[in-house]
Amino acid sequence: MIKTRIITIGLTFLLFSSYCFSMVYDNRFFPLFKRPYSKKIDSPSRLAVDFFATAANCAQGSHVEAISIPEIFGSYSQGNLGRAMVICGMKNPLRDELQDMLLPWCIEGNIKGQGISVVYDQALGNYLFFGGSCLFMSVNSLQTFIFDIQESGLMPTEREISDIYDARCQMHKMLCMESQNSHQVGFGDIDVYLRLGYIWEFLYKFRRIDAGIQVGGLLATGVERKINCPSSVPFGGNGHYGFYVSADTELEFKEDMKVGLMGRFNKRFAKNSIQRLPLAKEHLLFGALQAPVQVCPGFSCIFDSYFSWEQLNKGFGACIGYTLVYHSEDTWSDLRPIDAKESCPIDMCNINCFTSWAYDYVNLNLFYDFGKVKIDRDIGPVLTLTWNIPAFLLVGKNAPKTHRVCFGLEVNF
Numbered sequence: 001m002i003k004t005r006i007i008t009i010g011l012t013f014l015l016f017s018s019y020c021f022s023m024v025y026d027n028r029f030f031p032l033f034k035r036p037y038s039k040k041i042d043s044p045s046r047l048a049v050d051f052f053a054t055a056a057n058c059a060q061g062s063h064v065e066a067i068s069i070p071e072i073f074g075s076y077s078q079g080n081l082g083r084a085m086v087i088c089g090m091k092n093p094l095r096d097e098l099q100d101m102l103l104p105w106c107i108e109g110n111i112k113g114q115g116i117s118v119v120y121d122q123a124l125g126n127y128l129f130f131g132g133s134c135l136f137m138s139v140n141s142l143q144t145f146i147f148d149i150q151e152s153g154l155m156p157t158e159r160e161i162s163d164i165y166d167a168r169c170q171m172h173k174m175l176c177m178e179s180q181n182s183h184q185v186g187f188g189d190i191d192v193y194l195r196l197g198y199i200w201e202f203l204y205k206f207r208r209i210d211a212g213i214q215v216g217g218l219l220a221t222g223v224e225r226k227i228n229c230p231s232s233v234p235f236g237g238n239g240h241y242g243f244y245v246s247a248d249t250e251l252e253f254k255e256d257m258k259v260g261l262m263g264r265f266n267k268r269f270a271k272n273s274i275q276r277l278p279l280a281k282e283h284l285l286f287g288a289l290q291a292p293v294q295v296c297p298g299f300s301c302i303f304d305s306y307f308s309w310e311q312l313n314k315g316f317g318a319c320i321g322y323t324l325v326y327h328s329e330d331t332w333s334d335l336r337p338i339d340a341k342e343s344c345p346i347d348m349c350n351i352n353c354f355t356s357w358a359y360d361y362v363n364l365n366l367f368y369d370f371g372k373v374k375i376d377r378d379i380g381p382v383l384t385l386t387w388n389i390p391a392f393l394l395v396g397k398n399a400p401k402t403h404r405v406c407f408g409l410e411v412n413f
Contacts, residue, residue: 024189024218025325026242026266026300028072028357028399029111029233030054031388032135032188035365035406036260036306036319037121038250039210041199043412044123049116050384056402057110060359060392069109070143070230072398073284073354078103078168084280084288085171087344093170095163103164104148107283111233111400113139115188129212132192134221141182141231175288182231186223189236191216197248211249218242218268227276230285240297242268256310256317266300272335277346284354289344292335298328298356306363315370321363323388326395330355358395361388371412384408 024032031054037046061067070076079102082092092099115137122130145168147161156164197212222236246264253259272294276287306321329352334341364387371380386408390401 024191024222024236025264025302026268026297026327027234027236028327028359029056030113030235030402031323031359031361031390031404032117033323033361033363033388034304035363035384035386035408036308036321037410038258038308038310039123039199040371040412044121044129046119046121046410046412048119048408048410050119050386050406050408051116052114052404052406054113054115054402054404055111056400057108059398059400060396062397064392064396068107069111069400070107070283070285072357072400074278074281076105076107076145076283076286077281078105078164078171080278080280081171081282081286081288082167084278084282085174087279088288090174090288093167093174095167098164098167101154102152104151105168106146106148108144108146109142109231111139111141111402113137117188127196127198129195129197130193131195132190134190135188135235136186137188137223137235138185139183139233139235141184141233143180143231145180172286175286176228177286178226178229180231182226182229182233184223184232184235186235187221189222190219192219193217206251206253207255208252209249212247214244214246214248216244216246218244218266227274227290237268237297239273240268240271240295242266242297246302258308258310260304260306260308260321262302262304264302264304266302268297270294270296275332277334278351279344279346281347281350284351289346291340294333294335296331296333298330300325300327302326306365308365310369316368317366319363319365319367321365322360322391323363324358324360324395326358328356329353354398357398359399360391360393360395362391362393363388380412382410382412384410 059067059069059072082094086092115135117135119133120131124130193214193216195212195214200209203209220239220241224239225234226232244264244266248262250258250260274290275293277289277291278287279289303324306319308319310317332348332351367382367384369382386406388404
C-alpha cells in the first residue's frame with residue numbers, strides 16, 4: 001500500500017516524455033528539437049547522429065500575417081534611417097527633397113543550412129542518466145531589397161529610383177554594414193543534462209511507464225549573430241548561457257504503441273554586449289547607433305508530445321509529434337552614460353517588443369529498428385527519417401517558417 005502511494009506521488013510529480021534527446025529549443029530560426037527516443041531496459045544508453053537540412057523563405061508576424069523573415073524585426077524605412085544618422089552626427093546621403101519621406105523598402109530573405117548533431121545518453125544505474133548534445137552547421141542567408149513604390153506614395157522615374165538605391169547603399173557603407181549575403185559555419189550551443197527517472201512495468205493498466213525529471217545546462221558555444229551583417233543568424237542562444245528544467249513521461253498502453261509528453265522551462269542569463277540601436281524607428285537590424293547594452297533574455301516554455309507505433313512491419317515504425325515553443329520578451333537595458341542617453345534617447349520598449357516570439361511544429365518520424373528483427377538484439381542500429389513542419393496552429397508570431405529534414409542513425413547499448 002505504501003509502495004503504491006509512493007509510486008502514485010512520483011508519477012504525479014514527474015508528469016511528462018522520456019525520449020531524452022537533449023537539444024536547444026529556444027532558437028527562433030531553427031527547429032532544433034528532440035526526436036522520440038524510448039529507452040530499452042537492457043540497453044538504456046545510446047549514441048545518435050543526425051544529418052539535417054533546413055530551409056526558410058518566409059515568416060509569420062505578430063498578427064498572424066505572412067511576412068518576410070527580416071520583417072520580424074520591423075519594417076525598413078530609408079527616411080527613418082537617414083534621420084537616425086543625422087542624430088548620430090553623420091550626413092544623410094538622401095537628396096534634400098527626399099529626407100522628410102518614409103521611403104519604405106521590402107526586404108525578402110531566405111535561410112538555408114545543413115548540419116550534423118551528435119547526442120550521447122549514458123545510464124548511471126537504474127535511476128540516473130547523464131547526457132549531452134552538440135551540433136555543427138553551415139548556413140547561408142540572403143536579403144534582397146525591393147523599393148516599395150506603392151507604399152511610398154511617389155511616382156519616381158528610373159533615375160530617381162536609382163538615386164534612392166545608391167543612397168541606401170551609401171548609408172549601409174557609412175554604417176559599416178557588410179554584404180547582404182551571409183555564410184556562417186560553426187558549432188551550436190552544447191546541451192548537458194542530468195536526469196532522475198524510473199521505468200515501471202505493468203502498472204495502472206499500462207504495459208510500461210517511463211517518467212523522470214531533468215535539469216540541464218546550455219553552454220554558449222554557438223555562432224552568434226554579427227551586428228554588422230543583418231542577414232546573419234545565431235546558431236543557439238546568441239552567446240547567452242542558460243539552464244532548463246523539464247519533466248517527462250512515456251506511456252505504453254498497448255504493445256509497441258506509446259504516447260509521450262514533455263514540459264520544459266528554459267532561461268538564459270543576462271549578458272553585456274555591443275548592439276545596434278534604433279534612434280528614429282529605423283529597422284532594428286539596421287540601427288544607426290552602436291552602443292553597449294545589457295540583454296536579459298526572457299523565458300522559454302516548451303511543450304512536446306508524440307504518438308509512436310513501433311513494429312508496423314518487421315522493425316518498421318512511425319511517429320507523429322507536436323512541439324510548441326513560446327519565448328517571452330527580452331529586456332534590453334541601455335548602458336551608456338547619462339549624458340549620452342539624454343542626447344540620443346532610445347525607446348527600449350520598442351526594441352523589446354520584437355524579441356518575443358512563438359511557433360509550433362508538427363513532427364513526422366519514420367524509423368527502422370534492426371534490433372526488433374533479431375532474436376539477440378546485441379547492438380542493432382535504428383535508422384530514422386524526420387520532417388519538422390512549421391504548423392503555426394495554436395501559436396505563431398515573429399518567427400520564420402523553417403522546415404527541417406533529418407536522417408539519423410542511433411545505437412543503443
